[in-house]
Structure formats: structure tokens, C-alpha cells
Amino acid sequence: MAGDLTAIGGLIAVIVAATIFGGFAAYRALYSPAAFVTNYLDLLASRHAVEALAVPGVAIDRSQLSAAGLPQDASDALLRQAALASLTDIHVVSQKQAGDHTEVTVAYRAGGYPGRTTFDVVRNGWIGIVPGWRFATSPLAVVDLTVHGSADFQVNGFPIDKRQVSTAGVRADLAAPVHLLVFSPGLYAVRVDTSAMSSPTKALLSDAPFRRTAVEVQARPTPEFLSVVQQRVDEFLTACARQHVLQPTGCPFGTQIDDRVAEPPDWSIVKQPVVTLIPDGENWAIRWAHATAHVTVPVQSLFDGSMSTVDADVPFGVTGSVSVDADGRATIEITATPND
Template sequence: MNTDRHTPVPRLALRWGLAAVLLIALLIGGALAANRVLFSPAHLVVDLQKQLAAGHGGQALGLLQAQVPKGDAVALDGEVLARTQEGITDFTADDTQVDPNDPDLRVVTARYKAGGVDKQSQYTLRHTGKTWLFFDTWAFEPSTLPTVRIKANTVNEVSVNGQQIPLKAGVSTLPVFYPSVLDASFSTKNFAADTRGVVVTGPSADPVRIALKTQPTKAFIAAINSKVKKYLDGCAKQQVLMPSGCPFAYNTTARVDSSSISWSIDKYPTIDVSYYNGAWVLAPLQVTASVDLVEQDLRTGAKEAKKVTDEFSFTAQLTTSTTEVSVVPVSGGEQVAH
């Protein structure tokens, strides 16, 4: 009589089998965890920001799949791009939401500080498949980069994040990545504009605008003041009652010995310039002048030493550039104040 006997499974083989199952479970769990972290849409956003901070505009543009609007592309690569990111700190992208209208889309909200101020940007990414069975692949939805429009009068170029940018008719448009911080200013011998900064947080149909306020420099005002003073001093040297091409004069019916005439300036004009209708204009000028002279009465022949002080007004036209200025007094002729 034959009796079937079951050979017991060796304990060692059972242990190896359990270990293999556990290892596979760990590998699958690790892959799923890695997929949630390293292959997530948020991770791609952080990678994009790293490329921007490093000044790698080509790689960033490839990731973002964005169209570049017309304009000066100086802020899209290299040192200038890296400078636009210097004010961006504490960048995190840990808020991901499913688009309610498309389950393959994710909206990632990144939070950061721009110049110490809390800001945020949003990115839309599409699920494009899987690699190695477990790992999701994502791609940014195509978009158009935002632009910054910089406007300034009087000058032909401005400084943007340390880079000189030419202006055309006082305007320049720069396509930029986001987020970015742009600072614009300029400084010349005669004119300057304080730094104005903007933070670009995302695409927009309209450009972000920077309007620089041009101000005359102290050197510019001093140059005008010097030319006006020299002009008036030249007028005061003329020993006549009505100096030629000058704003002041003295009228009398008495006889005056010309050798006794002596003009002096008691108070020079205050220089006040402003920008009007596309040009720099000088406000009306007022000078206080005195004339010393000896008058002789035509009837009696008596002589009298007199000093007469009065205020006189005149205007002047300015012709300016960023380094030069010409002053042409209008009242009393076309004598140029050199």
C-alpha cells in the first residue's frame, strides 16, 4: 500500500520568498514615493527656478515651452537673468491642485519672497505619461512670457539690473521670465532718475510698466546758474544806461556822465527748470540790479550822485543734452550765455 507523503517546504526557501516579496514591496513603495517627490509637477517648477537663478535661460525656456514676445531679450539669459533672480528667496512649490476641468492638468502655486515681500506665482503643467511603469512625466502648458515696458525722457538708454538698455523714442520693452525683479534707473551729467523696481509674478496681456522720473542734476542746475551769472556780469560791465542785449535799463531826462555809470548785481535769479512739451524749459528769471551814476539837471546844471535799485525780469531758452547745456536769454536780444 502506497502512502503519499508531502515533503515540507524548507524554511530557508520560505524565508527567501518572503524576503523577495518584501523587497519588491519596498521597491514599489520607494518608486511611488519618489514619483510623488522627484517626478511631481512641483519638482519641475523648482527645477525651473533653479535654472533661472543660475542664468540658464535656454534651459529654462525649453522647460517652460513659452513664446518670447518682441523686445530686447537681454534679461532672458546670462548675468542679467541671474540678477533678476537675486531678490527671489525662500522659493517653495508645495501646493498642487488638480484642474477641475481637466484631470491631466495640475496648477502649482509657488510661494517666495521678492525683496523681502511675500509673493506667489502659478504654473500649469500637463501629465504626459509615465516612464519605467511608475514615474509620471509632466510638461508646462505652453504660454507667453510677460513683458516689462520701460519709459524715460531725455536719455537714450537706461540701466536695468546693471545692464545698459537702449531706448527707442524713450521706450524699451523687455520680455522676462517669472518670477523676476527688475530695477531700472539712469544717471548722466545733467539728468538722473532714481531706481524704480517691479516684481513680475506671471504672464499678463499688458506689460508691467516702469516710468522713470527724470530729474535735473545739481551739476545741470549749477551749469545754468554759472552761465546766467556770467551773462549778467557781462551786462553789468557796460557803462551805459541801457546795456545792450541785457534785461536791465535806467531812464532819465537828466544828462549823465557815462564815466560815472556803474551797474552791479544785488541778487541773481533763482534757477528753476521743468520738463514741458518734450523739452526742458527755464522758468522766468528775475534779477535785482543797481546803477550808480551822476545826473546833471539840464535846467540848473546841478549834479547829483544817485544809486537806483530795481528788479528786472527776463526769460531764456535752454538747449540741452545729457552732457551739455546752452542758455540763450530771450529778452534784450539773442546774446548767448556762454
């Protein structure tokens, strides 16, 4: 009997120890601060943006942004599934207690780039018999994004119009940065890809909660847009050449003749300028380009009345400006420059 009791007691001790160990393992895997943070990252990895925002401590109000020195008008346009990039290789590096707070450091790969973030977690009541948790500092962050030369851009392939994310709406200053809330951690790749403008991709790794990061992107004209501007300049100069006067009105070329013009001059463009566009604020300037016109005009000498023909090339230079409004309409202005 004594032996049986000893065996039963040993079995009970083993069961209790296993239960305690299993409970601890379950707590660590499912209910610990590290598990809370891992769950948030898993939601981002599976691109469940709505559910990630619902995690306690993630969503914020505008007063919290202001108190943290962040722009109160930051748009939430990127807090959606379509704007999330891949998040893989998530694993907890450390969990450290600091008073009522727990600092959980997690490593991961965001869009292929390695990253590491520390989250501040505090108690948030109880879920049955286990503690609940929330982020003491929201893992959201702000990107101050300035895109020069285009009102339209993409973030992780998600299209955005500056006027849609600015509080000024259609009156938005296209030269001003737009403020965008983003999840941390996350990789955000910005590019311009329109029929008129394009840019290389510029990537930002948001890896610090409630921080502000500035990104600047310069769009460039596409070959198609340059071709259109070149065509318009060519057409403008060709139209100038149809004017049978020595100084075609509103045109960048002309000539002066001291003798009497016997018949109206004939102009032609023998060398069109090669158009190159350079940034000029939010618009574009046509870089100075060489061109040549040709004039043929019969003249009569004021000295002896003899007749001759002026048949000469007239070199000139072309500059100008190209402005593109928010709807993609271009306005081209040609400016005359002194002859060579």
C-alpha cells in the same frame, strides 16, 4: 521550505513596494510638473538666464506677443544674467490638475520681497520612460517703462539707453515708454544714476506670466548738474553787465532814463538768481528766480542842464529752459521777466 518561501515572498513584496515608492518619490522630485517649475526657478535663482530661456515654453515669438495683446516690439535686453535679481526660499505651495493642464503654485522671495506665482504646465512628450513638460503660458512678462528726464537708466544695475531698446534707434522718442521683456518671477529695480540726473529706485515685482505692467520714473537734476546750470546763468548775466548800454541786448534786465545820458552806464550784478529746475516734458524749466542788477550812469537834466548820477538797483526776474539731448549735452536759454 514553506516558511522559506513565505519569507522570500515577503521580501520580494517589500522590495517591490520600496521600488514603487522610490519611483514615485523620484518622479515627484525630478519629473513632475512641480519639479519642472522648480527647475526653472532654480535657473533664475542661479542667474542662468540662457538656460532658463531654453526651458520648454519660456521663449516666445513675436506673434505670441501680438496675440496676447502685448507690444510686439518688446525688447529682450533684460533677459540676461546681468539683469537678474536674487530669488530665494523657493517652495511649491500646490499642484492642481485641470484637465490636460497642471497648475503649479510656487512661493518665493524676490530680492527680499515675498511673492507667489501660478504656472500653467502641460505634457510635452516623453523623456525616456518619464513624461516631459512645458509651460502652456510663457512665464515671460512685459514692463512698459517710462523714464522722464533721462535717456539712460539702470535696471537691477544693468545700464540701458532708450535708443538701444527702441525700434526707432537714435530717432527714438525719449518721452515714449520702452517695452521690455522680463522673467517672471523677478524683481526689477529701476533707477537713474548719471552725472546729470538721478532718481530714487522704483522696484517692480513681476509675478504674473504674460502680463503687462507700467512703471514710471522721474529723474531729477543732480547737485553737480544744478551747479553747472547755476554757473552758466551767472556767467550769462555777468556778460550782460559788461554791456555799457541802458538796455543790454538779449539780457533780462535794463532801465530807462528820461534825461540825457552823459556817459555810458556801468552795470553790475549785485544778486544772482538761485537756479531751481523743474520738469518740463523731457527737459527742464528754470523756475522764476529773483535777481538784482545795479546801474551807475551820469545824466544831464533836459530841464536845466544840471549834472547828476543815477546810482540804483534794478530788480529783475529770470526764467528759462534747459534741454538735454540724448548724448547729455545741455542747452540753456534765459528768458527775461518784468521787473519787480
